[in-house]
Amino acid sequence: MSIGAVEPREPAAPRPAATVLLVRNAPEPAAGRTPLQVFLQRRVTGMAFAGGMTVFPGGGVDPDDRPAPARWTGPGPRWWAERLGCPDELAGALVHAAVRETFEECGVLLAGPADGGPLDPEVLTQGRADVVAGRRTFRELLAAADLAVRADLLRGWARWITPESSPRRYDTFFFAATVPDGxxxxxxxxxxxxxxxxxxxxxxxxxxxxxxxxxxxTLRTLRQIAEYPDTGGVLAAADQQPIEPVIPKVVRRGDDIVVVVPGDPDYPLAVDHLSPAVRP
Structure with missing residues (x-):
């Protein structure tokens, strides 16, 4: 190696993560508009990953995202492993992370009392505050309030892996869900x-x-769900969606930016990111 040469950097290992397309039908849709809406957040600019980006709620799988059988209802980890194409243990952790992150980031709890009774409103306020502040873990909250993760409220949607050029990478499984009543x-x-x-x-x-x-x-997913008029259409589509790992790239075609995936003729020449042309 010549002096001053830089060895190629090994790609970072992607961390498992879960993201939730939280959808609803608008309470009072404007005339001539379809009711479907999706919940989006604009991340703080200084964040290490996706700073300033508008995203769906979600985040990385934590070591504590180990679901307890007594705190779970609906399709089990093995069913989810087959749906998501990953090991049972990871599948359970991904569903648990999806529910936890949705609760922490937007206050929606995809869990309910183990006995099927009504949810105590205090869980949505003080319980959330305790989890976010680190006074208790999400697992501890579920046990203390006798709650179970509602895996039946989630639908698998897609799996995206951050390109190798990124110093911080995620292997993100996308889920879809509606906001529970109340x-x-x-x-x-x-x-x-x-x-x-x-x-x-x-x-x-x-x-x-x-x-x-x-x-x-996010761009490709928004374009996909924009094809459906309401939450029923999105959830029905989710049940038919193939879930395969994809490392996305983008190309500019005229005035449009298109997300391409392996197998697309433009994929070999595509890049990791393009900004849209700002219209005057």
Missing amino acids: QQADGATTEAVEASWWHPEDALAQWRDGAIQLMPP
Whole structure:
């Protein structure tokens, strides 16, 4: 090796993560509009990963994301392993992480009393505050409140892996879910500067105008769900979605930016990220 030469950097190992497409039908949709909305957050600019990006709620799998059988209802880890194409243990941890992250980041709890009774509102307020502040773990909250993860409220959607050029990488499994009756999503998280419900086509228009930034998986997913009029259409589509690991790239085709995946003729020449042209 010549003096001053730099050895190629080994790609970082991707960390397992879970993201949730939280969808709802707008309470009062405008005339002529489909009701489907999705919850999006704009991350704090200084964050190490995806800073400033508009994203779905989610995050990395933690060591404590080990589901207890007594704290689980619905399809089990083995069923989810077959659906997601990963080992049983990881599948259980991914579902647990998806429920935990959704609760921490937007206050929606995809869990319920183990006996099927009503959810204590205190869990959504003080319980969430305790988990976010680290006074107790999510597993501890489930046990203390006698709650069980509702795996039946989730649908598998996709699996995206951060490109190898990124110093921080994630192997992210996307889920879809609706907000349980009586709950409200909010933006009370330190990881986001704003959060709200969007019609998918509005988010895409804001991205095209340069008002928000989207990573390739978010862009492609918004385009996919924009094809459906309501939550029923999204959940039905999720049941038919093949889930295979994809490392996305993007290409510019005229004025549009297109997400391409392995097998696309443009994939070998595509790049990891492109910003939309800002319209005057």
